[in-house]
Amino acid sequence: MLRDEQVQDIVVIGAGIIGINVALALQRHGADVLVFDRTGVGAEASQSNAGAFAFSDIVPLATPGVLWRAPRWLLDPLGPLSIPPSYALPLLPWLLRFFRASLPDRYAAGLAAQAALMTLSREALERQVANVDAGHLLLREGQLQIFDSEQTFRASLPVWEERARHGIRFDLLHGADALAKLQPGLDPRFKHAGFTPDWLNTCDPAAWLAHLAETFRQRGGRIERAEVVALKAEENSVHLRLSGREVQSARQVIVAAGAWSHHLARTLGDRIPLETERGYNTTLPEGAFDLRTHLTFSDHGFVVSRINGGVRVGGAVELGGLRRPPDFRRSQVLLAKAARFLPGLRTEGGTEWMGFRPSLPDSLPIIGRSPHCARVIHAFGHGHLGLTQAAATGEIVAALARDIPAPIDLTPFSANRF
Ligand SMILES: Cc1cc2nc3c(=O)[nH]c(=O)nc-3n(C[C@H](O)[C@H](O)[C@H](O)COP(=O)(O)OP(=O)(O)OC[C@H]3O[C@@H](n4cnc5c(N)ncnc54)[C@H](O)[C@@H]3O)c2cc1C
Structure with missing residues (x-):
């Protein structure tokens, strides 16, 4: 010592x-x-995050107009975004900064900064993989970002345009068959998605x-x-x-x-x-589902990723501070949704987890x-x-x-x- x-x-x-x-x-x-x-x-x-190198996620959470959409999300206490009532007051200064970050000029500046950091992140990761010989821990399977409807897909078009502007490669897919080619077993209700091939995952973040x-x-x-x-x-x-x-x-x-x-x-x-966006997931054992790529269900705020042959289902944002115990009903809600969206998913034998994302308002x-x-x-x-x-x-x-x-x-x- x-x-x-x-x-x-x-x-x-x-x-x-x-x-x-x-x-x-x-x-x-x-x-x-x-x-x-x-x-x-x-x-x-x-320790147990979704394991994604999400290089195409260049858009800040505080998007213009978020002020009008957020109250609808907050109505469902187990929805993708929640604020425990007793934490609303301590959170207020952070929320005000969050809304300020959503003003169009600040949002545009934030997006440009995030894109610059992402370009460096993609290059730095490849340097690191070579430096520490970690290629065996990587999955190069891309990401399928799935939308519920043509309406929500259309609403996402400005974000895809931003990605194109920043040199991020993607394919926009339409029709259940096109989606099934990349991910068999997806409920055929899903007909619109974007595929980002340069997205990477680790087979286990731990x-x-x-x-x-x-x-x-x-x-x-x-x-x-x-x-x-x-x-x-x-x-x-x-x-x-x-x-x-x-x-x-x-x-x-x-x-x-x-x-x-x-x-x-x-x-x-x-x-x-700094606040914490608490997030939840459930890791299902090997054999739970034949996952071919990282899935993001955009309209529901959760993702499905392959972890050590098993499957991890999780996401959600709970702005609830560092002290409150986890509310695992959140991971259960996400798992139930995943079972509806991936009808063959075997949901038994999972391990639940909650983690503290360290988050700034912009x-x-x-x-x-x-x-x-x-x-x-x-x-x-x-x-x-x-x-x-x-x-x-x-x-x-x-x-x-x-x-x-x-x-x-x-x-x-x-x-x-x-
Ligand atoms: C559900 C969920 C899914 C996620 N999925 C992804 C994903 O797919 N891709 C992605 O990029 N990110 C993802 N994230 C976010 C990612 O996990 C975090 O951004 C990242 O882990 C933060 O890393 P960190 O090192 O800053 O913090 P931490 O991992 O929290 O590490 C901080 C460390 O500091 C130590 N510490 C704290 N205070 C002290 C002190 N006073 N003295 C000594 N030690 C101290 C703690 O013990 C801890 O080990 C996800 C997060 C969650 C919750």
């Missing part, structure tokens, strides 16, 4: 998919990196993260179990106060603590409107230096896209830590933007 007077080169707080990617990228450039996590590797959101963490360790990186309680800027270092352990000092600190990151940022004086992460301490770099708030954007976030943070220009413009990702 390190003693007080020793100053670590770089400490990363959080061993989720973001923290481990950042640690690997820093290590690749010669840094001596120590990762702290209070629970262990991948114990939170990064195994993916474990492989990255193991590679980091084998190359000399250290991951220790400790909770960081507070950060303090010193003249030539940052002090980390740890729960039940001595103080640690580091020349640079990366905050990658997922949905809890704002609490740490606050100890430096940074006020960041759907963009914070990647950049703390406004109150230049030795601290924030890397959190990736919402629905943490797995997708993790390799790119690692590359960006490694550039910042070495004081060289980042590969994309980081202004839209600044901690000061709210």
Whole structure:
């Protein structure tokens, strides 16, 4: 264990998919990196998500007109979007920022920033796959985004146009037969879809993260179990106060603590409107369904992905904070819907899970230096896209830590933007 007077080169707080990617990228450039996590590797959101590298998801959640659509979704307490009544008041400042992000000019700027990060994410992932030899954990099967009706498909056309503008390849499909060619067993009521061939999945997000963490360790990186309680800027270092352990000092600190990151940022004086979009899923065992590609049921806010030969059904957004216990009726509702949409799906023997997506109101992460301490770099708030954007976030943070220009413009990702 390190003693007080020793100053670590770089400490990363959080061993989720973001923290481990950042640690690997820093290590690749010669840094001596120590990762702290209070629970262990991948114990939170990064553990059991849908496993998608969702490179075509460039549209922020706060779309123009969301203010008029959201109340309808909220009417169903087990619908795809929910806010527990007792959490509505604490959530209000975040919601106001969310609605502001949906104003047309802000939305357009957010989309452009997300698209730039996605292009980098796609390239960075391929670099990473080669660097850590992880091709065997990838599925290159694309994504079928399915619409309930011609009306909802037509409503999605502006988004497909945006994708085309940003160089994202897709095919728009019409007719149950065309859909069945890509995914047999889909209920024939579905007649409209878009297929994005460059979308990737990992066969298991937990195994993916474990492989990255193991590679980091084998190359000399250290991951220790400790909770960081507070950060303090010193003249030539940052002090980390740890729960039940001595103080640690580091020349640079990366905050990658997922949905809890704002609490740490606050100890430096940074006020960041981070909330959690809690999401739910059920993982069904091998043989549950012959899934050929990642399915997204756009009008219902859930996805179906292949995990280790089994099938994971999940999604939903519950803006309910970090303390409330999970309400697994949400995963059950999604599973019942999936059984209607995929009539051959065997729904028995599943494992339910809830995870805390770390989300900022404009759907963009914070990647950049703390406004109150230049030795601290924030890397959190990736919402629905943490797995997708993790390799790119690692590359960006490694550039910042070495004081060289980042590969994309980081202004839209600044901690000061709210
Ligand atoms: C149902 C669901 C499905 C999803 N599907 C996808 C998908 O298909 N594709 C995709 O790209 N994204 C998906 N996501 C989002 C993705 O899971 C998250 O964006 C991502 O996991 C966030 O990673 P993270 O490393 O920032 O946070 P986390 O994985 O939550 O890791 C944060 C870590 O920090 C540690 N920590 C927190 N506070 C402290 C502290 N004070 N001291 C020490 N350690 C601390 C925690 O123990 C934890 O290990 C999904 C999320 C959910 C919930």
